[in-house]
Amino acid sequence: VREKRLALPPSEITML
C-alpha cells in the first residue's frame, strides 16, 4: 500500500 501511495504525485498546497 505504501509503495502504491508513494507512486502517486505529491499534492499542491492551497492557502484559504
Place this chain on the structure above:
Amino acid sequence: STLVRVAKTASTLGIAIEGGANTRQPLPRIVTIQRGGSAHNCGKLKVGQVILEINGISMRGREHRDAARLIAEAFKTKERDYVDFLVTELNVSL
C-alpha cells in the same frame, strides 16, 4: 475525529491545505495556520489535522482543487457565520 466550529471572525479563514484524491495525501491536511485568520482565532484547528468533512460534506474522493473550492465557498457563504470542520489527528489513508 473531532468536530470544530470555526467562527468567521476575520476576513480570511487562514489555513493552507495539502492533499486530495489521487495524491500521496488522500485527504486534505492542514499544513499552515496563518496568524490573525479565523482558524487561528478559533484556536482549535491544528497543523497536521486531516479534514474529513466540511459542514457535513465529505472530503473523501475529492481532488485537491475541488476540496479547496468547497472550503472556500463554505467560508464565503453568508448563510452561516461559522464553518464546521470534522477533523482527525490520524493520517487517514483510503
